[in-house]
Amino acid sequence: MRILLIEDDRQTSAYVAKGLTEDGHVVDSLEDGRDGLWQATKETYDIVIVDRMLPGLDGLALVKTLRGAGSKVPILMLTSMGGVDDRVDGLEAGADDYVIKPFAFSELQARVNALGRRPPMRNEETILKAGDLEMELIGRMVRRAGQTIDLQPREFRLLEVLLRNKGRVVTRTMLLERVWDFHFDPKTSVVETHISRLRTKVDKPFDKELIQTVRGTGYTINDAR
């Protein structure tokens, strides 16, 4: 993917650019908000990563202007301001996701991949599959190897998020946000507990393990190999 990174902290910028480049993306880095806005309108990118505090043009204003100009490019905001209002400010301005510094690169990576997935038409699919696991979104039914699996609503949603991101890593934080709408970090292992329950129903009775733990990062579901 072509990624535009607008970040004035050199160390963070280098760190992020290096990681994303190693993943196979093409990264353009800029340090000034005005330059960034200009670049974002001039060229086409798959994702724009913007820091909240920038010289030249504040990150929030940049996002608002970009959206105001009609751009629909996915935007991810970075910030060290973890304040209660800041996330909402960023999302209201038009950003699609928000990562708080200090972040683990894997968190950023997972969200970049989730944002930039192609094609967007996947939203209209009604059946999600992984290996011999099938999820019917309309009937809300889950089957594996022909057998119906009975899932609680949250377990269903959890599996759905994993399936929609098949082959990609979904972090704990992303799951907390998308399955439970928790925008904070609980001390106890809510996600682990539910993943464990899900595995008991979806993986244990069958021969291949579809749900995998990615150490230190999150979970992923793959077609069995």
Place this chain on the structure above:
Amino acid sequence: MAATFAVLFAASVLILFTFLYVQAGRDLEARLGTRLVNARAEFQRVHQRDGFNELAGLVADDAAVTDQTDAIFLLRGVDGDYIAGNLKAAPPFADMRWLDGSQLQGAAGATLADQRYLAFWFPLAGDGSLLVGYSDREIAHTRAVLLGTLLWGLLGTVLLAIGAGVILGQRAQRQIDRVGRTFTRIKRGDLKARVPLRRGRGDMDTVSRQINDTLDQLERLFQSVNQSAANIAHDLKTPIGRLKQRLETLRASPGTMADNQPLVDTAIGEVDKIVGTFEALLNITQLEAGARKARFTAVNLATVVANVVEAYDAVAEDAGMTLLHRAAIGRAPLLHGDADLLSQLIVNLIENAIRHCPPGTCIAVAVSERPAGPVLTVSDNGPGIPAGEHENVFKRLYRLEKSRTTPGSGLGLALVKAIADVHEAQIEMADNKPGVKVEVAFAWETAVPTAGHSGTPAIPIARHP
């Protein structure tokens, strides 16, 4: 300051007295004028009625009995020659005017240098002219007396003013000095310094008392901040210390990166915990400052509770405990707030119970209602906390003695309190006999619902599953 008062006093007295002096003088002179006019009228009448000779006789008589320092007369004939009077010569003029005595020549030939006269020189229809004048001796005397009185009075007033000013000024100055000294001591670090009070009721005394009250509050705040800072420093030094140890072990470790992965993971975990503590502190501070309130909407407490309970059911089970949910009956528990903050509050209370209670404990989350608004209750039948600590646990970084060694930053309940406060709810922890019961009492949502009631934020958030 005394000098200023004295000067002001003296100046105002001086102005007043000058005014009096001038007015008195003018008044006396005016009266003299009136007397003179009347005298002229009298002489003219005599002349018209009784003739020139009669008049001459009258003038001579008057001149004989009157001291020339009091009054002057000069009757001249048609040729300008002296007929009668106590003046020999006078400068010509018409009507009434003030004359200086040195212009006049008395009967003895000498001038009347020390006086001033108000004189009238008027013609006598064809028979000559008459000069009548009254001296200002009385007026001058009165003026002198007045001046003397005024000057003495002025002196007395000035002395009085200086005296009073000095006394009052000194008293005020002393009080100001006391306040000044108190503040100097405080600046130097002695927070216990207070302004010494007298038993007075004056302005300075009131101000001194107010200053002392403010200093009391300052001292309390300072101690509270100090205590917090000490707690924070202590509670963060432990994970930071552990982190350092792990990194040092890592540095000394001979293995490859793969071998050391677990150590690195643990080290990163410690960093995350430290960051978490700072963020929690930041959140609490921001909430205390009222952040987020502008974004409050109508929230259904029951929906929020259901969501959290659903998430923690399994977690409690894994810890060997039971999580019960008692739903509300009756009116929908709507309040004005933020669903995410409320979720955090409930999560923190449940996690607190899970952390501090042994397996087998039962945790109950209930939504009920009171006349004032919806009430959230989280209770357990675990070991409970000592009776005196029910209020202390909400303080930041407060850990009960027995919990000092268990993991946790001590901020969980402080955040709960901050969230309750920003929702203007009353929070109370009590003995559940056995166990702990936490009650959070909210107020009903009164505003017009915006996007309808929801347990989730009304703000549209782009979600990419």
